Amino acid sequence: xxxxxxxxxxxxxxxxxxxxxxxxxxxxxxxxxxxxxxxxxxxxxxxxxxxxxxxxxxxxxxxxxxxxxxxxxxxxxxxxxxxxxxxxxxxxxxxxxxxxxxxxxxxxxxxxxxxxxxxxxxxxxxxxxxxxxxxxxxxxxxxxxxxxxxxxxxxxxxxxxxxxxxxxxxxxxxxxxxxxxxxxxxxxxxxxxxxxxxxxxxxxxxxxxxxxxxxxxxxxxxxxxxxxxxxxxxxxxxx
Amino acid sequence: xxxxxxxxxxxxxxxxxxxxxxxxxxxxxxxxxxxxxxxxxxxxxxxxxxxxxxxxxxxxxxxxxxxxxxxxxxxxxxxxxxxxxxxxxxxxxxxxxxxxxxxxxxxxxxxxxxxxxxxxxxxxxxxxxxxxxxxxxxxxxxxxxxxxxxxxxxxxxxxxxxxxxxxxxxxxxxxxxxxxxxxxxxxxxxxxxxxxxxxxxxxxxxxxxxxxxxxxxxxxxxxxxxxxxxxxxxxxxxxxxxxxxxxxxxxxxxxxxxxxxxxxxxxxxxxxxxxxxxxxxxxxxxxxxxxxxxxxxxxxxxxxxxxxxxxxxxxxxxxxxxxxxxxxxxxxxxxxxx
Ligand SMILES: Nc1ncnc2c1ncn2[C@@H]1O[C@H](COP(=O)(O)OP(=O)(O)OP(=O)(O)O)[C@@H](O)[C@H]1O
Ligand SMILES: [Mg+2]
Numbered sequence: 134x135x136x137x138x139x140x141x142x143x144x145x146x147x148x149x150x151x152x153x154x155x156x157x158x159x160x161x162x163x164x165x166x167x168x169x170x171x172x173x174x175x176x177x178x179x180x181x182x183x184x185x186x187x188x189x190x191x192x193x194x195x196x197x198x199x200x201x202x203x204x205x206x207x208x209x210x211x212x213x214x215x216x217x218x219x220x221x222x223x224x225x226x227x228x229x230x231x232x233x234x235x236x237x238x239x240x241x242x243x244x245x246x247x248x249x250x251x252x253x254x255x256x257x258x259x260x261x262x263x264x265x266x267x268x269x270x271x272x273x274x275x276x277x278x279x280x281x282x283x284x285x286x287x288x289x290x291x292x293x294x295x296x297x298x299x300x301x302x303x304x305x306x307x308x309x310x311x312x313x314x315x316x317x318x319x320x321x322x323x324x325x326x327x328x329x330x331x332x333x334x335x336x337x338x339x340x341x342x343x344x345x346x347x348x349x350x351x352x353x354x355x356x357x358x359x360x361x362x363x364x365x366x367x368x369x370x371x372x
Numbered sequence: 373x374x375x376x377x378x379x380x381x382x383x384x385x386x387x388x389x390x391x392x393x394x395x396x397x398x399x400x401x402x403x404x405x406x407x408x409x410x411x412x413x414x415x416x417x418x419x420x421x422x423x424x425x426x427x428x429x430x431x432x433x434x435x436x437x438x439x440x441x442x443x444x445x446x447x448x449x450x451x452x453x454x455x456x457x458x459x460x461x462x463x464x465x466x467x468x469x470x471x472x473x474x475x476x477x478x479x480x481x482x483x484x485x486x487x488x489x490x491x492x493x494x495x496x497x498x499x500x501x502x503x504x505x506x507x508x509x510x511x512x513x514x515x516x517x518x519x520x521x522x523x524x525x526x527x528x529x530x531x532x533x534x535x536x537x538x539x540x541x542x543x544x545x546x547x548x549x550x551x552x553x554x555x556x557x558x559x560x561x562x563x564x565x566x567x568x569x570x571x572x573x574x575x576x577x578x579x580x581x582x583x584x585x586x587x588x589x590x591x592x593x594x595x596x597x598x599x600x601x602x603x604x605x606x607x608x609x610x611x612x613x614x615x616x617x618x619x620x621x622x623x624x625x626x627x628x629x630x631x632x633x634x635x636x637x638x639x640x641x642x643x644x645x646x647x648x649x650x651x652x653x654x655x656x657x658x659x660x661x662x663x664x665x666x667x668x669x670x671x672x673x674x675x676x677x678x679x680x681x682x683x684x685x686x687x688x689x690x691x692x693x694x695x696x697x698x699x700x701x702x703x704x705x706x707x708x709x710x
Contacts, residue, residue: 184593208599220594222587233587236580237599287599 134193135160135291135322136181141190143173143180150176151346153190158291158339163313163323165333165354167367168343174326175217177343178293181324182214183207194291209237211290215297217326219280223269227260230268230279234286253282256312273300281309291322298329310336330367334358342367378674386552388674389667394558394627396666397565401620402643403650403658404572405470405613411589411653412609415488418495419477421640422502423469423614427621428631429506430465432537433525434458444539448556448626451541455626462625463618470614473498474607482606499636507532507633536630561623568619569659572612576655585609589653638682645689651699660700665689 136158143151151173158164166174179185181192183204192200199207213234221230231253232241240246254261257278263271268279277300284292294313298306310332317323317336327333334340337354342363350357357363378388402424409417438454448455477498481491505512510531543555576582587595588605596602624639625631646665650657665685672684692700 179593182597184596203601203603204596205599205601208597214597216594216597220591220597222590222594224590225583225586229583233583233595233598236584236587241580283598 134158135195136324137191137193138177138181139191139193141177141180141192142188143176143185144188149346151180151343154343154346154348155190156339156341156348156351158322158324160290160322161317161320162338163317163325163336163354164339164341165325165327165337166341166343167327167330167333169366171345172343173346174343175295178214178295178324178326179216181293182212205237208287211288212293213284213287213289213291214293215280215284215295217295217299219273219276221268221271221276221279221283223267225268226265227268227271227279228264230283231260231286234283235288237287249286249288253285256285256315257282274302274305277301281312285316285321289321291324292316293324293326295326296328297325298327298332306332330363331358334363334368373675375675378671381551383551384674386549388670390552390554390558392667392670393663394561394666395670396646396663397562398620398624398627398639398662399643399646399666400659400662401565401568401616401623402639403647403662404569404616404655406644406647407650407652407654407658408585408609408613410647412585412606413478413482413491415478415491416495416644417473417478417610417613418492418640419473419499419502420470420613420617421636421643422499422506423466423473423636424617424621424624424639424643425503425506425631425633425636426469427462427466427618428625428635429535430462430618431458431622431625432535432631434461435537435539436525439539441538445542446539447542447544448560451539454539455541455622458625459619459622462621463615466618466621467611467614469502470610470617471607474610479603479606503633503636532633534630534632537625540629541626557626561627564619564623566659568616569655572616573655575612581605581608642685645685649689649692649699651701654699654701657699657701664700 134157138157139155141151141154142149154177166177168174176185180187183202187200191198194207194210194212199210222233225233231250235241235246238246259275260278260282263275268276271279277297281294281297284294297313298309301309306329313323313325314336325333325337334354334357340352340354340357341348342350342357350360350363378385402420405420405423406417409415434457435454438457477494478491481494508531513525541557543557545553546556546559547554576585584595584600585605585608587598587600588602592602642665643662646661647658648661649665650659650661665688668688669681669685673681676684696702
């Protein structure tokens with residue numbers, strides 16, 4: 134297991150946002166968390182990245198306990214995230230945002246770095262056109278592309294994507310999901326949070342359903358996509 | 373009211389303007405400390421005035437240590453070797469105070485997610501504690517049993533009185549502009565401040581660490597997700613503010629030649645005013661705000677008399693904020709375009 138989450142509990146004041154969550158992500162796979170609004174998906178990802186305090190439980194990355202590590206040390210270990218709501222740096226250019234994604238990399242001047250940059254520009258040609266534009270003046274969808282591209286520039290072993298299809302046009306959503314499969318094929322492990330459950334389940338090797346802070350079902354993406362209860366609750370009937 | 377005092381001759385006008393620029397440059401350097409900490413933490417480091425004040429004492433004590441207590445009147449050239457040592461000492465002293473403040477008065481509160489108001493109160497407390505501690509330095513010296521050999525570092529009279537630098541730096545005319553003599557001291561002060569500002573601006577805009585600082589200012593959570601060590605960024609921000617205040621302290625001692633335990637207060641308030649006027653969180657705004665404030669108050673003092681200097685300075689602040697609530701240059705450190 135590349136990532137193991139064991140008995141994780143996180144509170145906001147007295148509110149229990151997530152309770153006793155346990156799941157794992159196998160290296161080289163795509164895993165997905167799906168669930169209704171407020172189920173605790175974002176909280177789970179933020180906690181894995183170290184932005185939320187853990188009340189109980191453990192997070193292991195590559196077998197090492199990272200529960201108490203500050204966020205930047207987790208990034209150094211190969212964990213990156215494209216956060217919900219994009220979180221691009223509004224006053225920096227597109228190119229500077231991508232460079233920020235590679236903040237922990239030591240090879241910024243090398244050809245390998247240029248290659249990764251080109252790969253992101255290949256995935257999102259729009260970002261290349263807009264290299265010098267301030268990220269804050271990009272459209273919502275463009276910012277979403279930037280947030281994903283930025284997360285990839287870290288060359289992570291595990292990338293956490295929080296609703297990457299949010300705010301994108303249907304055609305782009307399709308494209309984002311193929312990109313997710315593509316980066317996974319290139320060796321990056323993916324943990325995906327999605328409202329677009331049908332697409333997420335189709336791509337995911339493993340899937341977990343979160344309800345009010347607890348995991349209520351786990352299985353392969355294929356199993357859950359075929360499950361009647363899941364269909365009724367998250368897939369709007371037929372897929 | 374006497375507009376003739378300012379506009380009567382070019383000589384007068386140039387002299388008040390230059391005088392204003394000299395103080396404006398010092399305000400601007402101190403203002404950097406306020407504006408950078410605000411940019412990164414959205415918090416007013418009220419105790420920054422004391423960071424400056426400790427720097428001024430470091431300068432005076434360096435002269436006592438290397439020259440002695442005998443009064444002397446030196447040219448800038450003669451004072452330069454000791455002045456350079458004093459500059460280093462002031463930068464170290466101010467930076468040390470700034471780092472201690474961060475560690476003791478702020479970090480524990482930030483880690484507990486305390487409201488900004490609490491941090492401000494903590495800062496005000498730290499400010500008084502530091503200033504009053506300097507006013508009690510004779511007691512500290514006595515407790516430490518260093519009365520005799522270190523008495524010179526304390527004060528000739530009482531620790532709260534004005535402490536004069538033994539060496540007065542006599543300005544010399546460098547060149548003349550329309551009847552006004554530009555002196556070496558004034559020119560060095562303005563140039564030194566501009567060079568420091570430029571260096572800092574480049575550091576924040578061009579270096580990897582500078583980009584990290586801007587990232588934390590724009591979106592602390594995203595910055596953490598990119599692998600920026602925000603604790604380190606905050607520390608370096610305080611450190612830079614301290615170093616700049618140390619430079620300001622040295623320039624101030626070159627010009628004024630005396631300090632006291634309460635010297636930080638008015639300078640601090642003026643520098644804070646400069647930072648807000650330029651647009652708090654904005655580095656170039658701090659420079660502009662400092663220079664505008666310095667020149668305006670100097671002109672005001674020429675027209676209405678010196679006792680009106682501070683009145684003019686703060687009325688100016690109110691007026692500028694009424695017209696441009698976000699300050700002259702607006703945008704914060706983080707939002708500044710690349
Ligand atoms: N900063 C916060 N302070 C207080 N409560 C919070 C905070 N962030 C989240 N919560 C609460 O924690 C619960 C889980 O929120 P979370 O953002 O993890 O949900 P989510 O599954 O990502 O929802 P969505 O699909 O709407 O993004 C919610 O009840 C939410 O109100
Ligand atoms: Mg969410």
